[in-house]
Amino acid sequence: MMGRNLALNALDAGADVSGTDLGDDAVSGFEQEASRDVVATTDLDTFLESLPTPRNILVMVPAGKAVDSVLEGLAPKLSEGDLVIDGGNSFYQDTQRRQSMMDEKGLHFFGMGVSGGEEGARTGPSMMPGGPKEPYSRVAPVLEGMAASVDGEPCVAHLGEGASGHYVKMVHNGIEYGLMQLLAESYDLMKRGGGLGNDRMGDVFGEWNQGALRSYLVEITADILHQPETVTVAPDEMPGHQGPPEGMTGQYLLDFIKDTAKQKGTGKWTSQDAMDLGVPTPTIDAAVTARYVSALKDERVAASSQLGKPAGRAPGDPGDLVEALGGGMLVAFLATYAQGFALLKRASDAYEFGLDPETVARVWRGGCIIRADLLETFREAFRSDPDVPNLLVAPEIAPTVIQNCEPLRDAVRLGVQAGIPTPALATALAYLDAYRSEWLPANLVAAQRDYFGAHTFQRTDKDGTFHAQWMPAGI
Ligand code: 6PG
Secondary structure: OHHHHHHHHHHHOOOOOEEEOOOHHHHHHHHHHOOOOOEEEOOHHHHHHOOOOOOEEEEOOOOOHHHHHHHHHHHHHOOOOOEEEEOOOOOHHHHHHHHHHHHHOOOEEEEEEEEOHHHHHHHOOEEEEEOOHHHHHHHHHHHHHHOOEEOOEEOEOOOEOOOHHHHHHHHHHHHHHHHHHHHHHHHHHHHHHOOOOHHHHHHHHHHHOOOOOOEHHHHHHHHHHHOEOOOOOOHHHOOOOOOOOOOOOOOEHHHHOOOOOOOOOHHHHHHHHHHHHOOOOHHHHHHHHHHHHHHOHHHHHHHHHHHOOOOOOOOOOHHHHHHHHHHHHHHHHHHHHHHHHHHHHHHHHHHOOOOOHHHHHHHOOOOOOOOEOHHHHHHHHHHHOOOOOOHHHOOOOHHHHHHHHHHHHHHHHHHHHHOOOOHHHHHHHHHHHHHOOOOOOHHHHHHHHHHHHOOOEOOOOOOOOEOOOOOOOOO
16 A cells, blocks of 8 residues: 555656556556556566666565565566665665665665655655665655655655665654653553543643644544544454453543554664664663563563552642653653664764765654654754754753753652653653763773773773772672
8 A cells, every 4th residue: 555655646746657566456456546547567567668767666565575576576677777766664784785786787776764654655755765866866856746845845855875764764763662652651651640531631642732742643642542432342242352441431442452562673673773883772772672561461461460560640649740741751752862863873974874964854854753843953953063962962952851851750750659660751861861971880880890800991080991909898
């Protein structure tokens, strides 16, 4: 569907489009929905013959082996100078490998992150292409016509060299994981900690969406909380169906959804690559881990009866909790984006992507899952100082951080007191507290390393590398 929707979108943008798919239904579906005559075929040769040369081909297949097999089938039939764009969520190292392979054959290859889901693909996604600049100019007008647009500017741009497009999409998804987990934790704090009902919580997210937190993910969270449960399944029609768990109203669809979240790997890749590059992304890491914990449903159910249910009401007025969360979420969102942009900066240097953070912020302003008003502020921050080491210290952002870090601390404290896990909120706070700590206790870690392994340390009062004769205190 993503591929068909992008093809229909490209048609609307004025391009001549041909489409191919292995399935007859997909092909005839494209033909029927197309606003103009198109070539739609299951035959690859007919498809390729229909395209003017040099060809521009967008491949939309699931990431992984499917991309390799499509390229293996395509490459021998292409001519020098043809361009193939992989619009899936491919791992950037696969994209690098495929780029070299295509390059050797005189073919151009682009990795392009596409965000916005199926609807976005049809109406205006955010697109993150990366690769050789010259062939990009051939497809730029069509991509710009297809992309979401904010203030007249398209949410697509040539982002950089190599696999930069898929890298930027990977980090987009890492941030997506972080923001989603932060929203889930604020829901939990309000629900179990504050005793709020779904409509009230939906209203809170709706109010946040009118202010500085305005974003797609906050907006859909409000919608989700308000959504009624319309399908009623009688227990005898569905063996094993037990209805909503105890304490839930049963009126809302959300209350019927099993509390396990799957993942396809892009968030994990972000954390893994951040670890490889030595860039702290703790809120993204916590969000990835939270999905793994969520998947341990059976173990959690067993442990809850063995170890006791930890979660209860947070002390104080629920209104104070909601108030703390409003400010706390803002700074936690900022910390999550800051981690993602810091990773992009380091990756761009390490992998020679040549990324411009202002352009990334611009492309993320509309169409994508992490679109938010904050992206405009980030864009301004990077425009004033493209080399700012971390968004949290940008003059456009630092005052908001200072103003809202105590509300974040209050929200985390209330969660701790209530026994509600808040790994993403807590790591956002810890990241902030650590990042602004002039001194951290790593002197002790350095001393321990030297004690047991003679790994040496540096001193604050003299240059050089030191090793001490550590003495057992005899206690
Ligand atoms: C987007 C989304 C999209 C998809 C994710 C979901 O930008 O449109 O990120 O790419 O929804 O792949 O990822 P998980 O299955 O890992 O949650």
